[in-house]
Amino acid sequence: MTVKFPSTPDFVGALYAPSRFEGSIRDLEVEGEIPAELNGTFFQVSPDPAYPPMLGDDIFFNGDGAVTAFRFAGGHVDMQRRYVETDRFKAQRAARKSLFGHYRNPYTDDPSVAGLSGGTANTNIVPFAGKLLALKEDSLPVAMDPDTLETIGNWDFNGQIGNTPFTAHPKRDPSNGSLLAFGYEAGGLASRDVVYYEFSADGTKRREIWIEAPYASMIHDFAVTPNFVxxxxxxxxxxxxxxxxxxxxxxxxxxxPFQFGVMRRDGDGSDIRWFTAPACFQAHVLNAFEDGHRIHLDMPSSSGNIFQFVQKIGAPAPAPHTFHFELTRWTFDRASDGRDATRQTLYDAPCEFPRCDDRVVGLPYRHAVMLGCDMSLYAIDRLGPPPWQFFNQLVHIDVVAGTAETWCGGDAECFQEATFVQRGENAPEGDGYILALLNHLETHTTELVILDTQRVDAGPVARVKLPVRMRMSLHGNWVPGKNIAAA
Incomplete structure (x- = not known):
């Protein structure tokens, strides 16, 4: 490589310096004891640029997707990591340099890749119908083999959806295993078109609904209930x-205005109703559920925009510490003539990357895990300001009782997204384990920590030591057992 990565915030340090590792490591070192119930694979994906940016600098979200599989069996953990070989990745590997310009702007790309998908497949990795789907919301899924992590190719559900963008946050209906998804800017760049899909557990498309959003917006995540989206x-x-x-x-x-579109799943889109909320920033959905004629939606929120790469043109970026963060419950009253969404604070502290038990998606629920941040526990005098996207706590919250347990990884540590794993097939909701990568900012090392949801504040029951540093990732999912054909 003749060009170096830039010494800019998205390319340096323990979290953001590219890792660029592909390979397999058998029998990772374990401190403590792996719970016997953990038998399966934890898949996760990270934006990890294979080549320095073409225009001299870039943003974290524009890195190539690199998928890691942590395979648990009999108290042992093996690790495997491979890049998703997207059209973009293959073109750049052949050229041995970056060929794509500004984030999601094809007009700034090298002419040699005109018309080629710029999708990076770097945001989520979801098992479905015997495949792994590597997802980025501006493009089609990319299918991978779950056993080898070999790339199969762009996945349009056997020609059922055309070349439309596909969300990085599809939902699984716990009643029947169907996959619920959508795409925004579905009619082309900067269009207001949104398409909603439902696929049966075998991948057959059962529903397609087109609507128009109030304005062309980033719609990073969404919520579903048995009857509504x-x-x-x-x-x-x-x-x-x-x-x-x-x-x-x-x-x-x-x-x-921040708006929520509430639509029936069994309709044609004409029934969609828009509710308005004060301007705020929200990225990830925790859960939603129906309560008579009301729908409740739980999401972390902040009073301002925390995406530093998306700012008001001509205005300086406010410091994130000036914002108010919380876990918010938004309520939409379908029996009311009003258009205002009402809000309730569920957790009054910084939080993000929320997860609930997959068995209660779209249903009334009680337990959730998420990342939190307490700057009083961070060694700012020794380390200076923390990196962007900094979380030093794991949080287990009971949204019914209004209580929370936390564990801090240390005064120089940062968590990546936590994943919940149920203790067993018949375990009560929320009873299980939390898996999360923990980056050590001073030593530039990474470990996978495992906590019991029944005693989060006691810290890890096991620590899996990684011999390579893992770049900050986005999302991942646990798949039980050795065979994901039915996942």
């Missing part, structure tokens, strides 16, 4: 003319 429309907007001129895909516009 909720689309959070955050005021981060796309503009085609700006992209043609070489500008950024998205802009934060806090003068626009």
């Amino acid at each position: 909720v689309f959070p429309i955050v005021p981060i907007t796309a503009d085609g003319d700006r992209m043609v001129a070489g500008g950024q895909h998205f802009e934060w516009q806090d003068d626009l």
Whole structure:
């Protein structure tokens, strides 16, 4: 490689310096004891750029997708990691350099890749119908073999969805295993078109609904219940003319209202109803459920935009510590003539990357795990300001009782997204284990920690030591057993 990665915030340090590792490691070192119930694979994916950015600098979210599989069996843990061989990745590997420009702006790409998908498959890795789907919300899924992590190719569900963008946060209906998904900017760059899909457990498309959003917006996640879909429309907007001129895909516009579109799953989209909320930033959904004529949606929220790479053009980026963070319950009253969403605070502290038990998705629930941040526990005098996307706590919250347990990884540590694993097939909701990668900022090392949800504040029951540093990842999922054909 003749060009070095830049010494800019998204490419340096224990969290963001590229790892660029592919390979397998058998029998990772374990401190403590792996719970006997953990028999399966923890898949996760990270944006990990294979080549330095073409335009000299880039953002974290534009890295190539690298999938890691931690395979648990009989108290042992093996590790496997491979890049997702997207069209973009293969073109750049052949050229031995980056060929794509600004994030999601094809007008800034090298002419040699005109018309080629710029999807990075770097945001989520989801098992479905015997395959792994590596997901990035601006493109089709990329299918991978779950046993070898070999890339199969772009996946359009056997020609059932065309070349439409596909969310990185599909949901599984716990009643029948169907996959529920959507795509935004589905009619082309900066379009207001949104498409909603439902696929049966074998991958057959059962429903397709098209709607139009109030404005062309980033819709990173969504919520489902047995009868409804909720689309959070955050005021981060796309503009085609700006992209043609070489500008950024998205802009934060806090003068626009935050809106939620509530739509029936069994309708044609004409019934969608828009509820308005004060301007705020929200990315990830915890859960939603129906309560008579009301629908409750639980999401972490902040009073301002925490995506540093998406700012109001011409305005300075506010410091994240000036924002208020919380876990919010939004309620939409379908029996009311009003259009205002009401809010309730469930957890009044910084939090993100929330997860509930997969068996209660879309249903009334009680338990959740998420990442938190307490700056009083961070060695700022020794380390200086923390990196962006910094979380030093694991949180287990009981949303019914309003209580929470936390564990801090240390004064120089940062967690990656936590994943919940149920203790057994018949275990009560929320009873199980928390898996999370923990980056050590001073030693530039990483370990996988395992905590029991019944005693989170006691810390890990096991620590799996990794001989390689893992770059900050985004999302992952646990698949029980050795065979995911039915997953």
